[in-house]
Amino acid sequence: MADTDVRPTNFIRQIIDADLKSGKHQSVHTRFPPEPNGFLHIGHAKSIVLNFGIAEDYQGTCNLRFDDTNPLKEKVDYIESIKRDVQWLGYQWQGEPRYSSNYFDQLHGYAIELIEKGLAYVDFSTQEAMREMRGTLKEPGSNSPYRDTGVEENLELFKRMTAGEFNEGECCLRAKIDMASPFMVLRDPVLYRIRNVHHHQTGDKWCVYPMYDFTHCISDALEGITHSLCTLEFQDNRRLYDWVLDNISIDCHPQQIEFSRLNLQYTVMSKRKLNLLVEEGKVSGWDDPRMPTIAGLKRRGYTPASIREFCHRIGVTKMDNQVEMGMLEACIRDDLNASAPRAMAVMDPVRVVIENYPEDESELLDAPNHPNDESMGTRKVPFSRELWIEREDFREEANKKFKRLVLGKEVRLRNAYVVRADKVEKDADGNITTIYCHYDAETLGRDPSDGRKVKGVIHWVSAADAVAAEFRVYDRLFKVPNPAAEEDFFSTLNLESLVIKQGFVEPSLQQATSDQPLQFERLGYYVLDNQAAEGQLVFNQTVGLRDSWAKIEQQMQQGATEA
Missing domain, CATH: 3.90.800.10 (Glutamyl-tRNA Synthetase; Domain 3)
Structure with missing residues (x-):
């Protein structure tokens, strides 16, 4: 299933248009030919979107063919993972999957x-x-x-x-x-x-x-492929592709066309290097959410539409370049901002007691599942005397730029009341354990009845109803933009690429599923881990609400210039 909006043409489509106009071909037949020696990654997604998308747009066909000429490195598990990934991205191959070994x-x-x-x-x-x-x-x-x-x-x-x-x-x-x-x-x-x-x-x-070079061209010809699309590293191999077909008694001679491969910053696109990361235990597996594999992106909460959109945005050219990770993240933000239901979670909790709220009472407040899409409806969020809020959302003292809860000042609780912090309780080490507040019962909702303005809004979870959850917060897997260029790419691994936090979520998330990404309000986009044990809530961070890396990289560049 390709996206419906009109896409700009490219040099490959121009070749196909000319071939169809001249009568060289009556229809278009492409193929996606992965080697089953590992999981597919985002670079393969570019090829999938290109080959299947062209076939679909020209009312043609696209084969899935496994290049299985090296059984030393191939596994049936890889074959099955590739099938799943292609279908998950929204595409279906022509007929049964094919294998080079068929020929x-x-x-x-x-x-x-x-x-x-x-x-x-x-x-x-x-x-x-x-x-x-x-x-x-x-x-x-x-x-x-x-x-x-x-x-x-x-x-x-x-x-x-x-x-x-x-x-x-x-x-x-x-x-x-x-x-x-x-x-x-x-x-x-x-x-x-x-x-x-x-x-x-x-x-x-x-x-x-x-x-491979002997097998690929003959397999293409036997299947009647019209346009054999591959990446630029096979440009010289086209001479051998043509030589083989020119010197055997076969009628069909497909045209090989090369395009630039995807090079994504802060990760590696080599299956050999990805396999090393798995074998050396640097990641938990091929579907680790930090990996650029399609399975890893899926586990992290990326959607098929966001990956297809990314492949469309980067385009198809003959020029190699490094694509910024921020472009991929922008695609998933755009998708989830429009489609992800909202919920509240607290990842670094500190206890709040609302002293003037009745001890034995609670209430269910209405909260929209999406602020801009009424069709998503509302949910009931329990509110009680004791709450959890984020520790970073409170300061005993702060300047005017701090728009959260400050001792002696007010803040609005999301979809609830205005509260004022009165005093704190600390442990022997000086850490705040409890914040004591008063609430204004007349301020339920977004517009307080007394007309006073409260600048800050923070999220919260009712302590009496909160459900314990684990949050896995991810960062770039590598510390440098192009780790593949380093002699020892392991040395550039970001040791803080995974941070695990323990906190709470609102009770509605006990029904969360791994195929429905969520926006944790004010925190980012998350999805239930598809490998979480039954009854456990483990959420993987998909992406933050804004591109914090863009600011970091800008500061790094500014520092380098000043130095």
């Missing part, structure tokens, strides 16, 4: 065809020797001593490879192209290697597995 028989046949044409050979060189023979960007490579082996001998050797007669790493099948090519990818790339490992789809049928 292993055809791929093997095309490898034999290349051997028969004298365009592939079995190489027994070691990896070190092949690396040396490959040359450099400034120097051409040198031919392998096995490059001129005859066709019949290569056919026999490949047959023996397929039969499992050689050890892993003993030999491989290489394309015979040009060792002097200025494009490294065309210097006799490996097409097949030996892997004595069980495959999650084909079992033990194969002990030779095709490489």
